[in-house]
Amino acid sequence: MNIKIKWLRDQLRTQDLQGMIVSNPTNIKYLTGIEAEGILLITLKENLFITDSRYVEAVNTILTIEDEILVNDKKNISREDYASFFMFCENVGFEENYVTYADYKEYLQTFRVNLMETENIIEGQRVIKEQREIELIEAACELTDKCFEYLKTFIKIGMSEKEIAFEIEKYYKTHGAEDVAFEPIVASGHNSSMPHAVPGTRKIKDGDIILIDMGCKLKGYCSDMTRVMFVNYIEDEYKEAYNICLRNNELAEAEIRDGKNMKVIAQNSNNHLKNNGYVPMHSLGHGVGMDIHEEPFFGIVYDQQLKENMIITVEPGAYSIGKFGIRIEDTILVTRSGCRILTKTSKEPVIIRCR
């Protein structure tokens, strides 16, 4: 049987669950490779993907006999079939963080079974990356490094944030990525003080800060990196903030290794910002994988330990509200003795010379 589903079945057993309804499409893709609307049922006797006629043909072309997954067109499934899928199951898991309240009620009616919350069981499985997954994320990070290198020569005074954001997207898509991992943030001048600024029509000027937060999705896996550029020169105020932010990023990364408590690292990072006069505006980082934001979340409210082969971001920011902001972000791999930084773009301040 498909090895990931086998692992999931073992987990379900330890939680006294005899089956599970998997609804989150990213989880379905992780377990089976299937990219289609539908639900995956892990029952006592089989693994069953229920989809509709639009997808049956496409799904069957990607599955092999070793997957042991039956594909069913929902229009061929009767009410009695649904009610029989979890026969002899006492407790069946569902994804309470993905399934809507309305769907939960429908599942209850359709499957006539005792539904139990599974507390992100599959997301938990996805946290520790396999070698193949690490290589894919490394490749996505490498493409992001190359894109940043390209931007250093592309950006000119008078260009709008939007134009730069589109160029990032174009670069990714013409260099093998299937998509951006998220809409790139290109925030210039005072816009950089908004951590989630949307690229707008503001044009790049002499002396500007340009904060660029970007990542791509390559073969299903994401990268995430933030760097800041300065146009022709760096104002003293910016330089001071930059150095504090960089120091914060480096201190946090130096603390990372298998077994360390993430909450403590995030607290230390926040304290360092506060001691230097900045108010922490967001958490220190997040997991990266098939989703751009996934477990583990990395902040002062999440009390958990780092583990080998987690992939996370480290992204402290120093913001001066309404004036400017600096953020320096890497995607990193947690190792037994430390971490490996997968985004390799230099973190020295970048001054682009342009007119």
Place this chain on the structure above:
Amino acid sequence: MNIKIKWLRDQLRTQDLQGMIVSNPTNIKYLTGIEAEGILLITLKENLFITDSRYVEAVNTILTIEDEILVNDKKNISREDYASFFMFCENVGFEENYVTYADYKEYLQTFRVNLMETENIIEGQRVIKEQREIELIEAACELTDKCFEYLKTFIKIGMSEKEIAFEIEKYYKTHGAEDVAFEPIVASGHNSSMPHAVPGTRKIKDGDIILIDMGCKLKGYCSDMTRVMFVNYIEDEYKEAYNICLRNNELAEAEIRDGKNMKVIAQNSNNHLKNNGYVPMHSLGHGVGMDIHEEPFFGIVYDQQLKENMIITVEPGAYSIGKFGIRIEDTILVTRSGCRILTKTSKEPVIIRCR
């Protein structure tokens, strides 16, 4: 007060709801213009958007005093504040089709109030488009027509489906759209038989069918259109299917006007396909607006009436499984006496001459 929130408040009153928690970001944007993570609380005494520190600055720049919306950073809100928001409210609505089961449980704990399902009350409000919205969707459709015209000269033998899909995206983004409304479908040859094919590496050949389903998002509103091209010539089998599909599209559009039953129109369309030897593979259409798929859904399971100023798609398809497929789709505006087709690209079979 903001006129849309005023309308919503009137609706809530008729349903014996004294407040509502709005969680769906498209609904929040529809009501307020706000594009940020957070929830909108409609309480007895105020309208309150609760977000986090990353968004406070950006949100405050787009709201005016007339909106009468207070913006709050959630870190300044205590547990007691949350519990007091819906004081004196007996029933408070929530969006059961958007809110997850886990969030539902959290809302119960946080707001300590009786939560009632609102059955897509705001989606229902969005179904009837205002004049301004119609104009925006018209503009998105016009750009889609122009893009298709451009593709007729762009596509060449040997190009991959992926290359064409990327060109569509590039065209949209360099001609004013903020994004594609959905990942374009470019399905050539036998791939066209899969209604939701993902553009792949298959290269265009002489005699191919190329099915293109595309739309853009322009100033927040979507367009949706499908047309089929033939490379250099049309095989007889394709032509027959094309004519049946086109006839089906025209028959359905001719039935559309304010007051008609959508289920009956969808049944007539399905019967016409079946009488001509085709199995209907999907519903006849769907609403289009801020979301690419929104209410009203248009198929044999939805028993509802067309109303003036709805905007919907009409998209019958004739598929020969594993061999080829034809789909012809318009975005249309329902009027009192009929409909206005907003996607104006000719529906005669397009033969592109290329090597």
